[in-house]
Amino acid sequence: MAPSQASHVPTLDSLIKAFNNQLLEASIESLIFLLKRRQVKGDECAKATAHILRQVVAxxxxxxxxxxxxxxxxxxSRVARAAPQEPVIGNVVRRVLGLIRDEASEDRNADDYGSEAASDIQSLAPSAPLPQRPPPVPVRPSPSVIAGGGLQVSKSMFNLLSVADTDSPMTGASTPLSQAQPASVHALRSEVMDGIEEILDEINQADDQIAGFSEIQIHPGDYVLAYQPSRTVERFLVKAASKRRFTVIIAGLESPTHGATEAPYAALRKKLNGAGVKTINLASNGLMAYIPRVNKVIFSAKAVYQNGGLLVDSGCCIAAQAAHEYLKPVIVLSPVYKFCPEDPSDEVSRGELGNPSGYVSYANGPAVDALDIENTVTDYIPPELIDVYLTNLGPQTRHHLASILADHYKTEDIGFNLHLGES
Amino acid sequence: MAAEANGAPSPAPAAQDGTKTAPAPANPTAAPANTEKLTAAQLKAKAKAEKAARRAQVKEARVAAPAALSTQEKGGAADAKGGKGKGKQDGQQAQNKGGHLQAHRPSISGRRPSMPAVEKDVRSGIPECFSHIPMAKRIPTSQAHKDVHPAVLAVGQQMATFALKDSISRLKATLLAFRKVIESYETPKGNSLSRHFVPHVLNPQIEYLTECRPMCFAMGNAIRLLKGKVNKFDIDTAEDEAKEGLLEWIDFLINERITLTEYAIARNAAQSINEGDTILTYGRHRLVEKALLEAKNNGKSFDVTVIDDPFECGGQELAKTLRQAGIRVLYSPNLGGLRPKVAAASNVFLGGEAIFANGSLHAPSGTADVAMAAMNAGVKVIVLCETINFDRDRVSVDSLTYNEIDPERNTADCFRLLFDNTHDKYITGVITEFESGGGNSPAQAILALLRKQEDPLID
Structure with missing residues (x-):
């Protein structure tokens, strides 16, 4: 059934195109269905979420x-609930919410000179809905910057900058307060749309930006273990191959029972071999045997939690653990949009269960009847096994993840996923 | 007298004929037995091969003549079944007979020239960084050294195809085959068993077995013991007496170090399982299976988590067996989600292929990952291993020192090592046949253990 249906399955690109001609509700529903069927998954989720939110704003x-x-x-939250196994969706929603708040506060600052303090204080109220567009509270136009900064630690530096911006001459061009409503809505809409475009650009460019750091991380003669190389890892390796001669050991081949005609990762290996980089496919469960030969382990994360723990495809944990034992660096490639401002839940650390029929065939009646079979498809990796988080902003250690999170998310939105359970 | 004298000449030539032709009738009787087993296709192939042989007569003659000569010379000593003084034809038939024990017998002629090329290919795909690691190889029985005993040929083939896989079953098969070799051995005149047997008869067998698949450490130990035993015989010991002694010794070794050991380890391990435990194991190991079943038979109720290697799938069989015995089994086909599964277990039981002098465990690939995850989660890791598997001369600190390449996955497209090396710090204890009462010793203690337990009957 899969091959015949394949042609009817809307791909992400065609879906995004269709968004423009569809009603908003239809677009959301079609995305939700794709997510539930897992026809959109992994990195695509981030893109799809940004596109759908753009439609919502528009x-x-x-x-x-x-x-x-x-x-x-x-x-x-509807989209995020459709795919609770993809924390990236929540991240993008939070980014967009933060964007709206920023634009709105800029607007307000632009609208009336005196209400900086007020807007700052309003944005303080954690996850409380903002009051209706506030009448200009008669607050003294005092050095409110300091007051705001004192109260809110994580944003203090940004407030400094943003306030400085809004005090610039553009304030003079703002519309009079009385007529503000329709015009500012229009302006806000286009500003937010632009902001979402920027997020989309960031998502699209992240892989290339990460690949830009490959030269620093990979040295000539290295043996690099790539566990189930994702697109991000592939870009990274191919970029490195243009400058360096090294050997890539690809681990984590899928279940061997399905006799694939082509060797796995053939496209990647062809590219790497073409650049003079040797590749070895490992068909092995355990990885301890090969680690003495390996110089570093590279894989990509599905999500990075605020404690530095990772959500990954199952098996990466084996690679990380083995490398840690031999003190080989473990490098995780993760764009910033995969950083989640939350802690891993119990479900995450237990792992998600996948379809076991690849391992135990349904034709094998006695086994199916008698056994409890668990095929875990995701793993949680504790932070202490990871040495480098290579993001599109550069390499990070887990001690500085908090500042990245603070830069990208507003405190009001961090609780976003908490509301998922309701309704 | 005259009558006797007259009568005698007539039966005497007959008797002489009988002795002279004795090998000849023996072969025809053997040959039909062979042909009965041959299928039509095999017959055809054989006929074809013979035709090819005839066509290449001129070529063949040059090669075959010296070969035939050498079989004539050494045939008596090496190939007892073939009889003495046989010609080329007989030699071939005897080879045929020996080879027919295995199904993989290729036709005699026409293969040789192509073999070296194939041989090169087999290893050429191995990535350079792993090229030092040995690999099992299927040698056509026609390629085997002519002195190799048919029983050893069969064992070699089974090892090369991994029909005999774990160290103990390989050891047992080897010992039984050597038993056959000793039974059929006759000391040539002017030699004594203690001087002649090892270099001229035993060594070719060992070489062949090693070529089929690198020897496991248990085999190495047993062969060392066997050679020591042979050398201990006085040069004047009667051949029958020596042979009898060797056969007895082999039986004793199999009984003491394999059969009884299995029972003792299963009993010891079963004692360390508590009511309500969750035992986690990796892949399928005979001793672990025995221990779990033993514990179940003792009336204990416990759960088992079987983690499997998807490239071996032995764990699935284990899971089914345990399930049939009424044990609740959770089966995981790969190492995914290892950490939570290990953390939920109360004990991890692992089977080992060998333990080195530094206490590190040589076991199927993936074992080290399981042991490490368990130790990190604070779960006991217990290794079950016979002392015949302990290697007191070698030390291994990583998995690339002593290992084997999977002959089916030996190229850059698909590569796999069969074993890995578990550091002794990830092993809580080793259960061997020597320990009683469920106690076990740390892995580092194996040298001390071996020295203490040296067995005068075996060493």
């Missing part, structure tokens, strides 16, 4: 910032 009806926020929140 097409849904809203008259002020709060309405926009709640529209995005509700659409975002």
């Amino acid at each position: 097409k849904s009806k809203w008259h002020d910032v709060d309405q926009l926020l709640s529209r995005v929140q509700s659409a975002g």
Whole structure:
């Protein structure tokens, strides 16, 4: 059934194209179905979420910032609930919410000179819906920057910058307060849309940016163990291959029972071999045997949690653990949009169960009847096994993840996933 | 007298004929037995091969003549079954007979020239960084050294094809085959068994077995013991007496170090299983299976988690066996989710192929990952291993020192090593046949253990 249906399955690209001609509701529903069927998964989720939120901003009806926020929140949580195994969706929703808040506060600052403090204080209220567009509270236009900075630690530096910006001459060009409503809605909409475009650009460019660091990480003569190389890892290795001669050991081949005609990762290996880089496919369960030969282990994460732990495809944990034992560096490739401002749940550390029929055939009646078969497809890797988090912003250690998270997410939105369970 | 004298000449030539032709009738009787087993296709192939042989007569003659000569010379000593003084034809038939024990027998002629090329190919695919590691190889029985005993040929083939896989079953088969070799051995005149047997008869067998698949450490130990035993015989010991002694010794070794050991280890390990435990094991190992079944028979109730290697799938069989015995089994086909599974277990039981002098464990690939995960989670790791598997001369600190390449996955497209090396710090204890009462010793203690337990009957 799979091959015949393959042609009917809308790919992500065609889906995104279709978004423009569809009603908003239809677009959301079709994405939700794809997510539930896992036809959109992994890195694609981030892109799809950004696109759908762009549609929400463009097409849904809203008259002020709060309405926009709640529209995005509700659409975002519906999408996120469709694929709870993809924390990336929640991250993108949080990014968009943070973007809206930023734009809104800029607007307000632009709108009236005196309300900086007020808007700052409002944005403080954690995850409380913002009050209706506030009447200019008669607060003294005092050095409020300091007050705001004192209260809110994580944003203090940014407030400094943003306030400095809004104090610049552009304030003079702002519309008078009385007519602000429709015009500012229009402006906000286009600003937010632009912001989402930027997020999309970031998502699209992340792999290339990460690949830019490959020269620093891979040295001539290295033996690099790549566990189930994803697209990000492939780019990274191919980029490195243009400058360096090394050997790639590809581990984590899928179940051997399905006799694939072509050797796995053939395309990647062809590219690497073409560049003069040797490749070896490992068909092995355990990896301890090969680690003495390996110089570093590279794989990509599905998500990075705020404690530095990783959500990965199952088996990466074996690689990380073995490398850690031999003190070989473990390098995780993860774009910033995969960093989650939350802690891993119990379900994450237990791992997700996948279809075991690749290992124990349904034709094998006695085994299917008698055994409890668990094919775990995701693993949680504790932070102490990871040496380098290579992001599109450069290499990081786990001690500085908090500052990255603070830069990209607003404290109000961190609780976003907590609302997932409701309704 | 005259009558006797007259009568005698007539039967005497007959008797002489009988003795002279004795090998000849023996062969025809053997040959039909062979042909009965041959299928039509095999017959055809054989006929074809013979035709090819005839066509290449001129060529063949040059090669075959010296070969035939050498079989004539040494045939008596090496190939007892073939009889003495046989010609080329007989030699071939005898080879045929020996070879027919295995199904993989190729036709005699026409293969040789192509073999070296194939041989090169087999190893050429191995990535350079692993090229020092040996690999099992299927040698056509026609390629084997002519002195190799048919029983050893059969064992060699089974090892090369991994029909005999774990160290103990390989050891047992080897010892039984050597038993046959000793039974059929006759000391040539002017030699004594203690001087002649090892270099001229035993060594070719060992070489052949090593060529089929690198020897496991248990085989190495047993062969060392066997050679020591042979050398201990006085040069004047009667051949029958020596042979009898060797055969008895082999039986004793099999009984003491394999049969009884298995029972003792299973009993010791079963005692260390507590009511309500969850035992985690990796792959399928005979001793672990025996121990778990023994514990179940003792009336203990416990759960078992079987982690498997998808490239071997032995664990699935183990899981089914345990399930049939009424044990609750959780089966995981790969190492995914290893950490939570190990953390939920109360004991990890691992079977080993060998233990080195530094206490590190040589076991099927993946064992080290399981042991390490268990130790990190604070779960006991218990290794079950016979002392015949202990190697007191070698030390291994990583898995690339002593290992084997999977002959089916030996190229850059698909590569796999069969074993890995578990550092002794990831092993809580080793259960051997020597320890009683469920106690076990740390892996580092094996040298001390071996010295203490040296067995005068075996060494």
